[in-house]
Amino acid sequence: MRRRHPSLLSSGIALGCLAVLGTATPALAQDDAPHKVGLLLDAGAPHGIGLSAVVRPTNWLRLQAGPTTNTLSIGVRGGVTLLPIDTFIAPTLNVEAGHYFGSEYSEVLDWLGREPSAASEAIRDVTYNYVTGSLGLEVGTKSRFNFFLNVGLSYVAMTVPDPTPLLQDASGDDSITSGPLHLRATIPSVKLGFIVYFF
16 A cells, blocks of 8 residues: 655645635625615604615715605605714714605694694695705714714705795784795704615
């Protein structure tokens, strides 16, 4: 019986290990690759609840867009987030713009315990647009899962199509008439949410 030379045996083992590592390395690299597409869920004031698709084309930039609701109306929004540093706890700079479609805001009177009146007719089919700038703090792995808190200011432009009943009720003068009423204001904004990346 011939003995295998030890050096040949060890060379064969080394080659086998290299072959296994060669096939496993791409899979490991794929598992460790940062995920760039996910979903964002948040809630806050004054713009309600939102669900957005998220795309992160680079480590320092994130884009998001999706539907929103303030329980009275349905809207859409889009936003951009800058991520200056890639750490477990990191600051963010956020800009978001959105639109809420026409809805009946007279239900707010019910929440306040007031009886509906002719003036409540003026709070129908109200639409508004907004732009929000905020600073945020995120906690988590940015390519997998993270929580965030954003605080900033929101510029709101609201349109009331027929404010005549509201003005007549406030003034007591039935002769007053008006065209569409446009209201603009800058108000504080706060938002809390999380992001999950899938791909």
